[in-house]
Amino acid sequence: MVIFFIAKALELITESRFCDRIPEMIIERAIENLRSRKVSFDIDNTVVDTYGRAVDVYNWFLGTNYRIADVKSNWQLAEWFKNDTSVEDPLAAARNFYNSRVVMVQANPVAGAISILSRIHKARLNPYFLSARPGSKRPLTFEWFGYWTPWFDRNSFLLQEEGDQVNPGFKVESINSQCIDYHFEDIPEDATIIHNNTQATIVMVNQPWNQDFSLDSRFIRSTDPKSMSSLAYAFLELAKSLQQ
Ligand SMILES: [Mg+2]
Numbered sequence: 261m262v263i264f265f266i267a268k269a270l271e272l273i274t275e276s277r278f279c280d281r282i283p284e285m286i287i288e289r290a291i292e293n294l295r296s297r298k299v300s301f302d303i304d305n306t307v308v309d310t311y312g313r314a315v316d317v318y319n320w321f322l323g324t325n326y327r328i329a330d331v332k333s334n335w336q337l338a339e340w341f342k343n344d345t346s347v348e349d350p351l352a353a354a355r356n357f358y359n360s361r362v363v364m365v366q367a368n369p370v371a372g373a374i375s376i377l378s379r380i381h382k383a384r385l386n387p388y389f390l391s392a393r394p395g396s397k398r399p400l401t402f403e404w405f406g407y408w409t410p411w412f413d414r415n416s417f418l419l420q421e422e423g424d425q426v427n428p429g430f431k432v433e434s435i436n437s438q439c440i441d442y443h444f445e446d447i448p449e450d451a452t453i454i455h456n457n458t459q460a461t462i463v464m465v466n467q468p469w470n471q472d473f474s475l476d477s478r479f480i481r482s483t484d485p486k487s488m489s490s491l492a493y494a495f496l497e498l499a500k501s502l503q504q
Pocket of ligand 1: 446447
C-alpha cells in the first residue's frame, strides 16, 4: 500500500513537472521556427508598461484612483485631464505627461517581456523594436532598454529620428523596410493600418483597450483569461500557431 502511494505521488509530481514544461517546450520550438522569420515588437504597452506607470503617476499626482482596466483607448489620459478645469489643453497635457521621463523611463516591463526577450536573445534571434514615439524621446527609450535589456544593440531599434510628433505611419514603413513577418502590437488603430499596408501578421498583446478588436486574417491573440497585459501569453499564442 505504501509503495502504491509513493508511486502515485511520483506519478503526480512527474505529471505536474511535465505540464509545467509544456509552455517551455512550445516556446523553445517557436524560437526555432522563428529563425527563418522576422519579428518586431511595438514598444509602449507591448514591451514597456507605459500606461500602467502613467496611471499610477496620475493617481499619485491628482489623488484619483483609476486602474489600468479603466483605460479604454490610447487617449484616456486626455479624457481624464478634461476633468481638470485648470488644464487648458487636455491633449497636450496628456502627451507631456505620457512622454515624461518619470513615466517612460520608470515604467516596468509588461509581464513576461524580459523573460521572453532574454530567451530570444540567448537563441541569437534578432528582433526589432519599433515605435511611433516622438523622435525627441529616443534617449529615454534607450535609457529604459539599456537598463532592462542591455544585450540588444541600437541596430535593433527602429525609432523616429527627430521631432515631437507621434507618427503611426512610421511603423508601416519600418515593417515593410525590414520585411517583418510577425509584429506584436496593442493598439487597434495601428494594427489596422499595419494589416492593410504590410504582409505582417499581427500578434495582439491583450490590453483593456483592445478587447473588442479583431482582424479577419493574419491575426493572433490569446484567449486565456490570464493573458491580459502579458507579452508572455501573446508569445505563447504565436508559438502555438507556429506548431500548427
Ligand atoms: Mg503600443
